[in-house]
Amino acid sequence: MTAMPRRDLEALPSTELHDRAVHYALRHLDVKFLWTLLQQTPAANAAAGHEDQADFDVAHWSGQLADAFRDDDGALADALRPLYLDYLEKHPKA
DSSP: OOOOOHHHHHTSOHHHHHHHHHHHHHHTTOHHHHHHHHHHHHHHHHHTTOHHHHHHHHHOHHHHHHHHHSOOOSHHHHHTHHHHHHHHHHOTTO
């Protein structure tokens, strides 16, 4: 499979980027990406206007796991969009 050009990835909705990146990382046990996602999720929640959720995430790792792997309303995926784009660009089979 050939790499999907960055401009094509950027045309996809953030929720699709989320799904592709997370599903690929889970299938390939890419702990480094998943850990980065967990680290950035609280700040992304705050950037998406979910300050209460960001506070909860910091206090409860289970909240971070749920946010990182669940399908969301789009605001969180939008905030994490650069992470998904970079990851999917590096992993064209995702």
